[in-house]
Amino acid sequence: MSAEFVSTGIETADFPTGGLALAEVRGTKIAVANVAGTYYAFDDTCTHQQCSLAEGDLAGTTVTCMCHGAEFDVRTGAVLAPPAPSPIRVYRVRVKAGALQIEV
Amino acid sequence: MSAHVIVGASLAGATAAITLREEGQGSITMIGAEPKPPYERPPLSKAYLRGEATFDSALVRPADFYAKHDIRTLLGVRAVRVDTTRHFVELEDLRRVHYDTLLIATGGRNRRLSIPGADLDGIYDLRTVHDADRIREAMNHGRRSVVVGMGFIGSEVAASLRGKGLDVTAIDRGKTPLARVLGEDVGRSIAELHRAHGVRTVFEDSVAAFEGDGHVARVVTRRGVQLDCDFVVAGIGIDPAVDFLDGSGIHVDNGVVVDEFLETNVRDIFAAGDVANHHHPLFRRRLRLEHWQNAVRQGAAAAHNMLGQRHPYDEIPWFWSDQFDVNLQYVGFHTTSEQRVVRGRLNADGYLACYINDGKIDAAVGLNRARDIRRIMPLIRSRLNVDLDRLQDESIDLRSL
Numbered sequence: 001m002s003a004e005f006v007s008t009g010i011e012t013a014d015f016p017t018g019g020l021a022l023a024e025v026r027g028t029k030i031a032v033a034n035v036a037g038t039y040y041a042f043d044d045t046c047t048h049q050q051c052s053l054a055e056g057d058l059a060g061t062t063v064t065c066m067c068h069g070a071e072f073d074v075r076t077g078a079v080l081a082p083p084a085p086s087p088i089r090v091y092r093v094r095v096k097a098g099a100l101q102i103e104v
Numbered sequence: 105m106s107a108h109v110i111v112g113a114s115l116a117g118a119t120a121a122i123t124l125r126e127e128g129q130g131s132i133t134m135i136g137a138e139p140k141p142p143y144e145r146p147p148l149s150k151a152y153l154r155g156e157a158t159f160d161s162a163l164v165r166p167a168d169f170y171a172k173h174d175i176r177t178l179l180g181v182r183a184v185r186v187d188t189t190r191h192f193v194e195l196e197d198l199r200r201v202h203y204d205t206l207l208i209a210t211g212g213r214n215r216r217l218s219i220p221g222a223d224l225d226g227i228y229d230l231r232t233v234h235d236a237d238r239i240r241e242a243m244n245h246g247r248r249s250v251v252v253g254m255g256f257i258g259s260e261v262a263a264s265l266r267g268k269g270l271d272v273t274a275i276d277r278g279k280t281p282l283a284r285v286l287g288e289d290v291g292r293s294i295a296e297l298h299r300a301h302g303v304r305t306v307f308e309d310s311v312a313a314f315e316g317d318g319h320v321a322r323v324v325t326r327r328g329v330q331l332d333c334d335f336v337v338a339g340i341g342i343d344p345a346v347d348f349l350d351g352s353g354i355h356v357d358n359g360v361v362v363d364e365f366l367e368t369n370v371r372d373i374f375a376a377g378d379v380a381n382h383h384h385p386l387f388r389r390r391l392r393l394e395h396w397q398n399a400v401r402q403g404a405a406a407a408h409n410m411l412g413q414r415h416p417y418d419e420i421p422w423f424w425s426d427q428f429d430v431n432l433q434y435v436g437f438h439t440t441s442e443q444r445v446v447r448g449r450l451n452a453d454g455y456l457a458c459y460i461n462d463g464k465i466d467a468a469v470g471l472n473r474a475r476d477i478r479r480i481m482p483l484i485r486s487r488l489n490v491d492l493d494r495l496q497d498e499s500i501d502l503r504s505l
Contacts, residue, residue, distance in 0.1 A: 049151070057478055066474035067431055068424055069397070082400055083144065085161065 005094055005101040008032060008041070012098050015039075020063065022054035025104060030091060032100060033058050033074045040074040041091040041102040048084045106130035108410055109193055109201055111183045111348075112209030115396065116377030118142035118164040119403030120207050120410070121175050128411040132175045133201055135193065137210075138232055139180035141167045146396055148236040149260035150426055154268055155240065159233055183210075186352040188370050205410040208349070208360050208368075208375040209403065212342030212394065217252070221314030226335040230257055231342070239337055246334025247271055250323045252311055254281035256425050258339035259294060263427040265337075266303050273304040273331050275311060275323070286434070286469055287441075289450055290457055293471065294427070297452035301428050306331075342394060344379045357381065359392045364416040366406045374410055376402035385418045386485065387437050387466075395423035420485055422477075430454075433477040436467030436484040445496050447476065456480070463489040479503050 008023035010032055015021055021032045022044055029044035031054035040061070044054050051067035058064075062080055064071050070084035077090040092103035108124050110117045113136025121134050136142070142164040151157035160166075170177045178195065185194040192200040214229040216222065226246075228239050239261075243249075247270055251262040254276035266272045278284060280291025281298065295305055306329055314336065315322040323331040344359035354368050355361040360375035364385045367374050375382075377399040381392040398421060405417040425432040430452060441459035448455030454472035458465050458480065465484050470477045479502040483490060494500050 057475060064478065066478065067426075069422070069478075083146075083396070 003103045005092075005096070005103050008100045008102055010100040012039075012095055012100060015100070018058060020054045020056065020058050022052065023100075023102075025102060028104075029054075030102060031056075031063070032093070032102075033061075033063060035061055035074065039093040039095070039100055041093045041100075042072070042074055042077055043088040043090075045088075046070055046084060047079075047086045047088060053088070106204040107202055108132045108205050108207070109203035110134040110207045110209055111186075111193060112136065112207075112211060112345075112377070112379070113138065113142045113177060113179055114209050114211050114377060114399065115142060115144055115164060116211075116399040116403035116406075117207065117209035119400050120209065120376060120407040121170070122165065122173075123404045123407035124410065125173050125175055127407070130204075133178065133203075134170070134175060135178045135181065135183050135195065135201065137180070137182040138234075140233060141165075141170065141177065141179065143233060144396065145231070148233060149230060149257055150264055152233070153230075153236055153239060153243075153261065153264045162233070183348050185348060186354065186373075188353050188373065204372065206373045207406050207410060208346075208354075208373070208379060209377045209399075209406075210345040210348070211378040212344050214338075214342055215340050217311060217338055217340065219311060219313055221316065221320065224314050224316050224320040225318060226316070226320040227314060227338065228335065229338045229340075230261060239335075242335040243268060243270060248333045249273070250275065250331050250333045250336045252323075252336060252338040253340040254278070254294075254305075255285070255339055255341065256282070256423075258337070259298070259427055260425060261337050261339060262298060262303050263301070266298075266301050267428065271304075272302075273306060273323075273333070274298065275306045275309060275325060277308065277310045279307055281305075286457075287444070287459075290469055293450050293452050293455075294432075297428060297430055300452065342378065344381075344392070346379065358390075361390075364418070365409045365414055366402060366417055367409060372410075374406040376406040382417060384437070385416050386420070386487065391421065391437060393421055393423075395421065397422045420481055422481070430471050431474060432469065432471050433474055434467065434469045435477050435481055436465065438467040441466065443492065445492050447496060447498050448473070458495060460492065463492075465490055465495075476502055 031044040033040045046065040071081035077087040143162045182196045251274045262274045281294045283291040309325045309327045312326045313324045359381035378394045384391045401419045422435045438459040443460040445458045456470045456473040456476040458468040
C-alpha cells in the first residue's frame with residue numbers, strides 16, 4: 001500500500017512556534033512539534049509508560065515526556081534520555097493550504 | 105588494557121557497563137547476586153505488580169545485549185570480599201576476578217521487622233522481581249492485605265493492591281505517609297488520596313506482632329489494633345549492601361563514602377547508585393539517594409571517571425512515584441525548610457510545593473505538576489534567591505522567575 005498524506009486538522013496559523021499539538025489520524029495519536037516554523041510529527045505515545053508526548057515540553061528539537069523525563073529527538077524519534085526503552089515513530093509532514101498533513 | 109569490574113548487576117551497574125563499552129577500551133565484567141540480567145525496579149511496585157507489564161519490558165537491555173557487546177556477566181553469584189592490595193574481587197564460589205578499576209553498585213537490602221511472628225509465611229517485602237512474583241502469587245490467593253510502612257514503596261504497593269481490588273490497610277509510624285521526606289501536610293494529601301481510593305490507614309502506630317499458625321492471619325499493633333489478613337507487605341527501608349567490603353579498607357559510613365567524582369578513599373574504586381554516599385558539590389553535603397535517576401546518572405558518571413575523565417557528579421536529584429491516578433515528582437534535596445511556598449492547594453487534586461531555605465528553593469514536590477517540576481529545576485540549580493510572592497502566583501510562568 002502506498003503512503004499518502006492525511007490531514008491532521010491542525011492549522012499552521014493556530015500553531016505557535018515552540019509548541020506541541022495533538023492530532024488523531026486514522027486511530028493513531030500523533031504529536032506535532034513546531035520547531036521555528038519547521039513541523040515534525042511523531043507518535044504521541046511515549047514508549048516508556050504510554051504518556052502523551054504532546055503534553056510534554058519542547059526545547060529545540062527535543063521533546064521531554066512529563067511523566068518520567070524520557071527525551072526524544074523529534075526529527076528522528078531517537079531516544080535521547082531514558083527511561084524510554086525504544087524510539088518513537090516519526091512521520092513526514094507537509095503544509096497544504098495552511099493545514100498540516102502527515103504521511104501515513 | 106584495563107580490566108573494569110562492576111559489582112552489582114543493577115541499573116547503576118548496567119548503565120556503567122554500557123557507558124564503559126561505548127566510550128572506553130578494556131574488558132568489562134559485571135557480577136550480580138541475582139540470577140536475572142539487570143532490570144529497572146520502579147515497575148516492581150506498580151505496573152509489574154499489577155500484572156500490566158512484563159519482566160522483559162523492565163530489562164535495562166535485552167538479555168543477549170551483554171554477550172553481544174563483550175560484557176562478561178557473572179550472575180547469581182555474590183561477591184564476598186575485595187582485596188584492594190592485590191586488586192581482586194572474591195566470589196562466594198571462591199573464584200577471584202582481577203580488576204584495574206572497580207565499581208561498587210550493590211544497592212541495598214531490605215530491612216526486616218524483628219518482632220514476634222516476623223518469620224511466619226505470608227509476610228513479604230519488595231526489592232527484587234522474585235519478591236514481586238511472590239507478592240503477585242499472594243494477591244491471587246488472598247483478598248485482605250496489610251501494608252507496613254508508607255514510604256514510597258509501601259505507598260505504591262498499597263495503591264497497586266487497592267487498584268487490583270484487594271482490601272488494604274496501611275500502617276505507618278508517622279502522622280501521614282511520607283512524612284519524613286515530604287512533611288506532614290504534603291503527606292496528608294497522600295493520605296487523602298489513599299483513603300479516597302478505599303485504603304484504610306492506621307497512622308502513629310506500628311506493628312507489635314504478627315499472629316497465625318504457620319501463616320500470618322492477624323497483625324497486632326502497639327496501640328492494640330487487630331487486623332485480620334491474608335498477607336502482609338512490609339516496606340520499611342533498606343540498608344546499603346556493603347558487608348562484602350569488611351576489611352577491604354574502603355571507607356563505609358551509611359553506604360560507600362565517595363567524593364564528588366564518585367571515587368572512594370581507595371584509588372580506582374568507585375561507587376554509584378543506592379549504595380553510594382556521595383559528596384554533592386551543589387548541596388555541599390553527603391547524599392545517599394535510593395532513586396532511579398540517581399542510579400542511571402551516577403552509573404554513567406562513574407564510568408566516565410573510571411576512564412580517567414574526572415567529572416564531578418552534580419545532577420539535581422529527581423524522582424517520581426505513581427500512586428492511583430497521581431504522578432508525584434520531587435526535585436532537589438531538602439531535609440527541613442524555613443518556608444514552604446505552594447502553587448495551588450495542598451490536596452490530592454495537584455499542587456507544587458517548594459521547600460525554601462535562605463530565600464532559595466532547595467527542593468519541590470508536585471502532584472500532577474510534572475511540567476512545573478521540569479521548569480523549577482533550573483531555579484534549584486541556580487542557587488539564586490527567588491521572589492517568593494511571584495513563585496506563589498500561579499499566573500506567573502516559572503520560567504520567568
